[in-house]
Amino acid sequence: MEELKDLLIKIIEDSLSRLNYIFDIEEIKANFQESDSLNFGDYSLPCFFLSKKNIKNPNEIALKLGKEIEKEIKKDKNLREKIEKIEIKNSYINFFINKKELAFNLINEIEKKKEDYGKENLGKNNKTMVEFPSPNTNKPLHLGHLRNLSIGESVSRILEFYNEKVIRANLYNDRGVHICKSMLAYQKFKDELENNSENIKNKKDKEKIKSDHFVGDLYVLFSKKAKENPELEKQAQEMLVKWEQGDKEIRELWKKLNSMAITGIKETISLFNVKHDKEYFESNIYEKGREIILEGLKNGIFKKENDNSIYIDLTNKGLGKKYLLRNDGTSIYITQDIYLSKLKFDEFKINKSIYVVGNEQEYHFKVLFSILDKLKLLKKENLYHLSYGMVNLPDGKMKSREGTVVDADDLIDETKELVKEELKKRYILDEKEIERRSLIIALSAIKYMLLKTNIKRDITFNPKESIAFEGDTGPYLLYSYARANSILKKIKKLPEFKIKDLKDEEIKLLLKINEFKKTLNESYKTLNPSLIANYAYQLSKIFNEFYHACPVINSENEDFRLHLVLAFKQILKISLYLLNIEVLEEM
């Protein structure tokens, strides 16, 4: 395609010369554009830029130049085959490429490469760690974590598709006052929690509360109690001190609750089809990093306050003053992060580190990366904060401590139940198959909902309007896939194909399939899965239009259309794989 573009630009250049027009080659390149409208051709050249220099009406220029180009194209056999026609519309010269040749090449390439179609070696020298979703261990995952998981996994897959070696890492924030709150509630109000079902949010199965939900319920109960009795906050702080001193009883309780939380969290992560290669625990590293800070102090990168606390002055970078060690010598959050960032590179010999973390922490990462850079420990260009927007509720932010969160497990369960109803309405299936399909469909709905919005933007999720299954949704994509499959199931062996005249719907589908590589490349460069999500939807939409306009089986063009459907199916499958959405052969 690129070659054709260059060829055309050359022709334009020659034609302009022959007509004695004044022009600038760079201007031609800048104005020459691709188009995705069937009416305006595949490429076009607006001629306004020639108007001033040549003191002529742009329409007139387009007309003359267009004719000259047409003559030129007719002379060249290669171009004659590739360019079907050119049209002049007002000040535009529109080029229509030969779709038959495109169709032939595209379909053959997809059938040859199959699930590897679109793969590139751009990232082959990269070993990249992607860290996500790094939860706190005092509560179960919520919808915000699911967005994080969706983005982290999808980005990992996109990187792998371009041949990067990816290490998926998760950092458990398993220590701190937040855990102590759950622990304190356990000591004081455990019985109350268990005897009063109103305190238990996950009511579906009271006998067997999921372990992380139990810890989370304790946390919510703590907050409730602490409102009435502020003394509790103080006690939680005291507990943290005891924890740090290694108090045996406290440590035992901590281990117990932590393990409950982490077990439950892992179940959810695994249900979401994500598997981590490495787990870090804050409790193991929270005291580390002090040596690095002291070293930096010696080198004059950090400064000491009168009270002995240590800080870095980043005022010249607009980041202000940031403390790194307290006056009692203890670490701060960022101190351990400096340590961990370096550890990742040392342990895994990676050369790129991606942090999938919400945009509320942008300042933190700017500071972190600046410090690592100044210390010459790591280079800024190898560190990337993949920042994404918050998931909000219609009345504002989700707050764990108040219990106003959309719980991940509950959402998956509830969505699954709705899918089951839909399935029962439509098809007769045994219970096991309903279970299997409903989970896949429910997850597709949730994942797609979370990935289709540009990652930079906040999402407003309305729990009252349950997750949709129609229109721009995950199930629509799965449905389109299953539809394509049901056509292909009808034939035993794929015939050879010839391409006759193409209908608009066939051309549109071809052109959209042809866009896949470009979209994928863009999403790799920008680490933005939403581009692929939107592409998958547009592709499916065009397929459904094709489906209605062009019968396949027993049609005159059956052979070609079968191959076209197969190509569509392949591209949609790859797209969905990159979004971590599993497909169903039958809906």
Add this chain to the structure above:
RNA sequence: GCCUCGGUAGCUCAGCCUGGAUAGAGCAUUAGCCUUCUAAGCUAAGGGUCGCAGGUUCAAAUCCUGUCCGGGGCGCCA
């Protein structure tokens, strides 16, 4: 106050980087289409000061400046 992200149809969002021909989808509303490959589908209609004001340009939702509104951040919290 400073930094940052956003403001496009009633609602949820594409498009903006890299300016181009009538601004696109979905939901919701209305009207159609299932003896033919899966109706979780398709077709059509209505619905727009692209926050506002300037500027650059032959051409601005897109670039620049200012401004208003909203989110987030600016802790020896994590």
